[in-house]
Structure formats: C-alpha cells, structure tokens
Amino acid sequence: MTRRTLAVVSAGLSQPSSTRLLADQLAAATRDELVRRGSDVELHVVDLREYAHDVVNNMLTGFAPAALREVVDTVTGADGLIAVTPIFSASYNGLFKSFFDVLDSESLVDRPVLIGATGGTARHSLALEHAVRPMFAYLRSVVVPTAVFAAPEDWSDGTADGALRARIRRAAGELTDQIERRPPATGPADPFALTTDFLQMLGRGDGAPVS
C-alpha cells in the first residue's frame, strides 16, 4: 500500500472558522478518495493562526523558528497540498500570503494543490481564480481545475447532496488524480545540499571531482 501525505493549510482567523471547516471537508474527501484507490494517508492540518507570530518573525529575521520550521517541512514535503484562505479585500488574507512568501520559491514546484476559499458573499468567489491560482502558478505548482469557494449560503444549504459537496468531491477527485500520477514524496528539499563541485563552478573541466 502506497503511503501518501496530505498537508492542509487553513488561514482562517476566527475560531471556529468556516475556512477551517472547508479545509477539513476538502481534506476528508481527498483522504477518502486516496484510501478508496488503495493508498494509506497521513493527514497534517495546519492552522496558520497558531504560527502567525512565527511567520512575521521569519519575514524579519530570515529564518523559521523551530515550530514553524516543522510546519514548513511538512507542507513542502507532502504529496499533496490543500490550501484554504478567507477572502479579504478581494484577495487571500495577509497571513496566507505571508506563509507562502517565507517558503523557498522552488519548494512547491510540481506539487499537486487544491485551492479553496471562504467569503462573506459569493461575489468574492473569483478571487480564487484571479489571486490564489496565479500565486501557485508562480510557485509552479499544479493546481487542480476545480477551486472550491464556500459562501454563507453554501453552509446553510450544505446538505450531503448540496452543490458545495459536489464541488468538494470533484476537487478531491482531481487532487487524488494528480497525487496518484506521481511517485511518493521524499520529504522537503535540503537547502544545504551541494549540487555542483568546485571545478564546475570555476568553469573548468567536466565537473568530475578532484581528489
């Protein structure tokens, strides 16, 4: 049985948070789909709220404090990512953006990502397409076609057969497809790994190490 890790990032600020609720539903649907197709799933849910100060400190000092480091390694080392943000002022909230800003810009390349958002009105829904999706495009992640927006009316009509549930199931299926196409993740990249040798850097020889 293939072991898959799924990182879930929620940037909801209130508690309880509808953003977290949506994240949980996306996570559960994806986990169920992965399990149904024969994988063993390890789920890591991150409430960015708990790391808000660490994220700001990371921006100011240039390094992640130990607790945030663990989260960063979990997110950048997972097979798939579910990223959910509330929409503030027509875009992701600052905490969501700040978290992705402190990641190495190469760390989510080719990573299957499912994006979701919540907002006070359905008129915010395209912020997923004009703000959140382009950010992950910059990071060269593979964002699945279905992005899931949940407006207040989705929660009030949120029965098992409601439109939101259908979108969640479709998105989870798409994320599972992308995860299944890839070999299991090998964890976060090592920023201190030496990828060249000196003669290559100096522009001499074919880079064969001298000993």
Added chain:
Amino acid sequence: MQFGIFTVGDVTVDPTTGREPTEHERIKAMVAIALKAEEVGLDVFATGEHHNPPFVPSSPTTMLGYIAARTERLLLSTATTLITTNDPVKIAEDYAMLQHLSDGRVDLMMGRGNTGPVYPWFGKDIRAGIPLAIENYDLLHRLWREDVVDWKGKYRTPLQSFTSTPRPLDGVPPFVWHGSIRSPEIAEQAAYYGDGFFANHIFWPKEHTQRMIALYRQRFAHYGHGSADQAIVGLGGQVFMRRNSQDAVREFRPYFDNAPVYGHGPSLEEFTRETPLTVGSPQQVIDRTLGFREYVGDYQRQLFLMDHAGLPLKTVLGQLDLLGEEVVPVLRKEFDALRPAHVPAAPTHASLVAAAGGAKDSTVHAVDDVTGKTPEGATR
C-alpha cells in the same frame, strides 16, 4: 584557539538615550575597541566592509593599518572583505601592504556582503554573486602566489605579465577564511583551496552552521588537505554579560528590541533560544560557547560581535573587560584541553612560514627583458 571580536561598524541610535553617534565618533570607537581587544588579551580584531549608511568601515586597510601601528600582538582581520565587488588586484595589493606593515599580523575573510545595491555601485551584477566570488578569489589566490600573472576571466579586464606588489611578506600570503551563512558553494570553495571556513553563526539557528561546517569538513578531506577534523573552522557569536544574568537581560533588552537586524521581531527570549545569542552571566557565556564545539567539532577561531545596535562605547569596553578577563581564559583552557593533538591551531604568519620551510624574501626586481635595464636605469 584564537579568540577575538568582529564588528559591523554600524552607526545606530542608542535606544535608551535617543543619541546617535557621529561617523567620526563611531570610527574612533572602533579603534578604541580594537586597542581594548589587545589590552584584555584577545587575539583577533576583524572589521566589516560596507559602502552605505549606516555603516562606516568602507576602507578596511586604512583602519587596520592605523590599528596595526598602535598594537603589538593583535591579529587584524576582516568580516568580511567583499570579494564580489572589490577588484582582486586591489585586494592583493592592499592586504600585502598591510601584511608588511603589521609584520604578518593579518588575515582576511572573504564574503559577498549583505546589500544587493552595492553591486552596481562597483559596476557588478548581483545575479553573478557566486561566480564573482569564485572567479575573483581564484585570481587573488594566483596574484599572491605567482610573481607574473597572465589571466583572463569574465568579470574583469585581462592581465598580461602583471605583478602584484608588494609581494607577500616572507613569500607567504595572508591566510584566508571564507564566510558564508548558507551557501554550500562557498563551503566548497574554502574546501577546494584548503582555506578556512567561517560561519557567521549569530543571526541564524545553529543548524545552519552545523550543516555548513559538516559540508566544508567533508569536502576539505575530499580535496586532500587533511582529515575532516583538521579543517580550519571559525565561528561567530554574540553575547551580552553582567555578573547577574537578570541584569544582563534587563540592560540588553532595549538594544535587542530595536536592533537593526532582528529588532521588532522575535522576543529576546525566543531569539536566544533559536540562535547562539547569549545574554547572561559570564558563566552562561562560557557554557554556551563550549557547547558550540558539540555541533561543529574542534575549531580554531571564535569571534564575538560586541559593539552594535547602539551600545555605547563605555558599555562595549566593559563587555570586553569581562570577555578578556573572565570568559576567554576559561574557554582557552577548556577548548585546548579538549582538542586532540592532530587537530591544528589556527594558522598564523609564523605557522605558515614554518610550513613553507622558512621565510624567504620574495621581492620582484623589475628588469626589462630586452635591455636588461631596471626602471631606475641601472644595468644589472
């Protein structure tokens, strides 16, 4: 083991008084700090090199030459010399001159600096930071070892039959360290040449230092300079001390909270936990510093950052008294007792001369190869 201090040379408002020193005061304070370092028995004073406010040390060899004239024993170094934006020819000349004037009391630490805008000020491109560090140092290395150099590279005009003067004192170039926080390429560069590697080790978690030193040691052995534990390692450190650790914390906190690099970010407590910064009693500084060895192995040089963030000169000089009188003697004894015999001490001019088989005058006497005449017109 060598102990010393390194300074950034920042002009920063003292947050407890609102007073900002003038450049003149700061420059004189740096000199006073260097002289104090010798007085209290430290081995090394290293100055930064910066070319923008709020920093004053844009001309390191001028400052170090002045300090050399006023000291007897202190080893003068840099932290760091910008190998990217300085012309390697000028570095070769300036530091060879300083080496002669100081009778060999000089070494250098190469670095890439902390400011992107500095590159275009000197006609360079920051996107070539690492390649510049590699090419420029390779030329510098040759200029100090070959009397006549023919050279062509990507980042500087070619040289034909060029001799950098004065030639290094006793035929032995100054020892070079390469400083980097997290660029494995620089650890590789230091290892290739068998030079020293210095980990900044002040603003970042110890894991960065641990990984970089481990890589440098492994590659040092790979390039055949000795075993991994014989590689030449230096570390930074940052401390503030009072006899009573609570007093140290109380006095240092406003400086920490407003410091240029980490101010208005993490708390003093978080930062001392996450990085090697130690604020407390001399004994706490001793214990923490001895602990560095546990994750980098036996090492050769420990430099402390003591004068930044607006700390007044009087306070810094008092800190140096504590460092020289109470901390370093204990560290020296403990580290030396722990270090195995096959692990070398930090290179000095004397040890490099001995390793080269003795001193030799390396003066190059210019003679025209057609007429046999010297520039002065005398026939030889």
